[in-house]
Amino acid sequence: MANSKFTGTSTYVATDDLMMAVNAAVTLERPILVKGEPGTGKTQLAIEVANSLGKPLYEWHIKSTTKAQQGLYEYDAVARLRDSQLGDDRVHDISNYIVRGKVWEAFESGEQPVLLIDEVDKADIEFPNDLLRELDRMEFYVYETKRLIKAVHRPVIVITSNNEKELPDAFLRRCFFHYIKFPDKETMQRIVDVHFPKLKKDLLGEALNAFYKVRDVPGLKKKPSTSELLDWIKLLLAEDIPPEALRAKDSRTAIPPLYGALLKNEQDVHLFEQLVFLDRRAGSNP
Amino acid sequence: MLIPFFYLLRDGGMKTSITELLTLLEAMQKGVAGQSVDDFYYLSRSCLVKDESKLDRFDRIFASYFNGVEDSFADLMADIPDEWLRRQAELMLSDEERAQIEALGGFEELMQALQQRLEEQSERHEGGNKWIGTAGTSPFGAYGYNPEGVRIGQQSSRNRSAAKVWDRREYRNLDDSVELGTRNIKIALRRLRKFAREGAADQLDLEDTIDKTARNAGLLDIRMVPERHNAVKVLLCLDIGGSMDDHVRVCEELFSASRSEFKHLEYFYFHNFIYESMWKDNRRRHAERVPTVDITHKYGSDYKLVFVGDATMSPYEIVYAGGSVEHWNEEPGAVWIKRLLNTFPKAIWLNPEPQNRWDYTPSVKLTRELMDDRMYPLTLAGLDDGIKGLH
Numbered sequence: 270m271a272n273s274k275f276t277g278t279s280t281y282v283a284t285d286d287l288m289m290a291v292n293a294a295v296t297l298e299r300p301i302l303v304k305g306e307p308g309t310g311k312t313q314l315a316i317e318v319a320n321s322l323g324k325p326l327y328e329w330h331i332k333s334t335t336k337a338q339q340g341l342y343e344y345d346a347v348a349r350l351r352d353s354q355l356g357d358d359r360v361h362d363i364s365n366y367i368v369r370g371k372v373w374e375a376f377e378s379g380e381q382p383v384l385l386i387d388e389v390d391k392a393d394i395e396f397p398n399d400l401l402r403e404l405d406r407m408e409f410y411v412y413e414t415k416r417l418i419k420a421v422h423r424p425v426i427v428i429t430s431n432n433e434k435e436l437p438d439a440f441l442r443r444c445f446f447h448y449i450k451f452p453d454k455e456t457m458q459r460i461v462d463v464h465f466p467k468l469k470k471d472l473l474g475e476a477l478n479a480f481y482k483v484r485d486v487p488g489l490k491k492k493p494s495t496s497e498l499l500d501w502i503k504l505l506l507a508e509d510i511p512p513e514a515l516r517a518k519d520s521r522t523a524i525p526p527l528y529g530a531l532l533k534n535e536q537d538v539h540l541f542e543q544l545v546f547l548d549r550r551a552g553s554n555p
Numbered sequence: 556m557l558i559p560f561f562y563l564l565r566d567g568g569m570k571t572s573i574t575e576l577l578t579l580l581e582a583m584q585k586g587v588a589g590q591s592v593d594d595f596y597y598l599s600r601s602c603l604v605k606d607e608s609k610l611d612r613f614d615r616i617f618a619s620y621f622n623g624v625e626d627s628f629a630d631l632m633a634d635i636p637d638e639w640l641r642r643q644a645e646l647m648l649s650d651e652e653r654a655q656i657e658a659l660g661g662f663e664e665l666m667q668a669l670q671q672r673l674e675e676q677s678e679r680h681e682g683g684n685k686w687i688g689t690a691g692t693s694p695f696g697a698y699g700y701n702p703e704g705v706r707i708g709q710q711s712s713r714n715r716s717a718a719k720v721w722d723r724r725e726y727r728n729l730d731d732s733v734e735l736g737t738r739n740i741k742i743a744l745r746r747l748r749k750f751a752r753e754g755a756a757d758q759l760d761l762e763d764t765i766d767k768t769a770r771n772a773g774l775l776d777i778r779m780v781p782e783r784h785n786a787v788k789v790l791l792c793l794d795i796g797g798s799m800d801d802h803v804r805v806c807e808e809l810f811s812a813s814r815s816e817f818k819h820l821e822y823f824y825f826h827n828f829i830y831e832s833m834w835k836d837n838r839r840r841h842a843e844r845v846p847t848v849d850i851t852h853k854y855g856s857d858y859k860l861v862f863v864g865d866a867t868m869s870p871y872e873i874v875y876a877g878g879s880v881e882h883w884n885e886e887p888g889a890v891w892i893k894r895l896l897n898t899f900p901k902a903i904w905l906n907p908e909p910q911n912r913w914d915y916t917p918s919v920k921l922t923r924e925l926m927d928d929r930m931y932p933l934t935l936a937g938l939d940d941g942i943k944g945l946h
Contacts, residue, residue, distance in 0.1 A: 293601055445578075446604060447601055448610060
């Protein structure tokens with residue numbers, strides 16, 4: 270089980286520190302909390318870990334209305350009430366109306382699974398506290414059937430957060446932590462290579478340059494991230510844009526083509542166009 | 556060997572707990588980290604740091620602690636790819652620069668000087684230092700070996716000198732050293748919650764459904780109720796500008812915490828004391844003012860009134876007509892606050908000044924009397940007490 274180590278996959282580039290954090294979490298069977306800029310592959314990590322270790326994946330996506338209980342189980346009282354009206358025999362056994370949540374499913378998995386708890390910060394601030402025992406002891410109690418559900422194999426739990434809310438200390442103390450920092454140029458090159466192995470070298474070079482230049486524009490509300498870069502390159506390839514068009518030396522082509530894939534925000538697009546316009550004016554004046 | 560490190564972290568202001576240290580030791584026992592100091596750095600970081608704004612602090616403490624211990628990782632130190640570095644440098648350097656290196660006493664000397672300079676830089680970092688931005692002119696800049704972001708290493712960090720992974724301090728700009736206390740404030744504000752059902756009926760009322768179904772001779776009669784919301788209404792009046800500038804941060808925290816915690820939150824700004832008008836947008840404070848009378852008419856007495864201010868001013872500003880520092884007020888502030896308190900009987904004053912200084916300022920004493928002693932310090936404990944006072 271612990272002999273297989275996560276080293277990234279053919280579609281996912283993992284840095285050394287990320288590998289270490291994941292492997293520590295897998296070995297010690299403790300949750301790992303992943304934070305980072307949006308679009309740096311936090312959610313993808315769980316999928317890739319499951320893929321590369323050959324484990325089944327259970328995904329639990331958190332919304333602002335999600336309660337911790339929903340991940341464990343829910344008691345469907347309405348269905349039971351309806352069945353009682355119809356004289357269904359199932360009604361006598363309450364366990365027929367216990368609907369299993371993602372955590373329960375993961376706990377009962379035949380082999381060690383990977384459980385993704387996605388965007389844990391979206392939920393109410395008490396949410397992480399309500400899951401402390403479940404994450405620590407990997408067990409919970411079903412009051413309706415008076416049954417203790419214990420994990421057959423302690424799952425590898427990957428928790429992602431976008432930092433919308435602070436997480437309680439007691440929760441953090443039970444996790445390994447990794448902050449995915451924005452990849453530097455070399456790592457980015459590897460990431461793009463993994464996704465577009467046949468990409469022309471010169472196009473990639475120019476695209477990366479243009480991309481980091483856009484990221485450096487001061488005051489952007491949402492800086493383009495890895496996933497936006499990948500989308501953009503996909504578009505560039507589809508449109509067959511020549512690398513020269515990205516070089517932006519000529520003022521008429523200073524705005525990178527198809528930049529809508531990089532900037533996702535009206536104000537940002539506006540700001541960007543304004544800056545380019547100012548730049549152009551400064552360039553045309555002797 | 557790790558226990559002194561643990562205490563060093565705690566002395567350095569990291570909230571590392573014993574559980575986390577034990578986790579680290581357990582991971583080491585299971586051989587997660589292997590033999591290299593790089594691996595150990597990554598592992599300990601992942602175990603002991605849970606907040607990206609603390610990563611830089613961790614890097615600094617790690618560097619200061621392990622600077623002396625590095626020798627014990629002898630096998631690793633042997634791996635330092637001097638050869639490789641040299642070749643890389645030669646590839647990148649012009650003849651002129653190579654001559655400069657010779658002048659500095661060769662490559663080894665240069666690397667040492669470089670390390671020294673980096674240490675110096677991290678020590679002086681706080682006070683805005685002259686080292687940043689020297690990348691272009693110093694011989695080191697030519698290597699791109701500069702903590703500003705360019706580095707000497709190759710794609711694989713295994714080839715990099717281990718000590719430098721943390722010495723690069725990549726997380727520097729994440730350490731804003733501003734401790735956000737909003738979570739604690741939110742928890743305190745939660746005591747104010749009073750749930751009520753309002754709005755569209757979209758939840759099944761199980762008890763009522765069972766009750767009605769039983770009365771209906773067993774025929775299903777589904778009853779719905781609206782969702783429960785926090786029904787507490789809050790009117791927040793914030794002192795802004797002047798002596799309040801020292802307390803901007805804590806006020807912002809309080810404000811952002813209460814914004815997300817209450818559905819009905821109205822806020823107004825004032826300067827020093829309450830007079831005949833307040834404003835909602837601080838940039839347009841002179842253009843768009845809301846008469847205080849309108850506030851007392853518009854919002855019902857079920858609103859809870861919270862003042863936030865240091866109440867530090869000249870007593871004239873409270874008790875005399877025309878006492879305001881900004882304009883001519885026809886009626887003294889004391890009259891206006893009495894009017895507000897008559898409309899909103901549930902009111903408190905939160906004061907960001909430390910409580911032990913209150914008695915030295917006459918205006919604070921005066922305000923406290925006007926508030927019938929319902930003034931609380933703007934700390935978590937004070938907030939707790941104040942919220943009890945609002946019930």
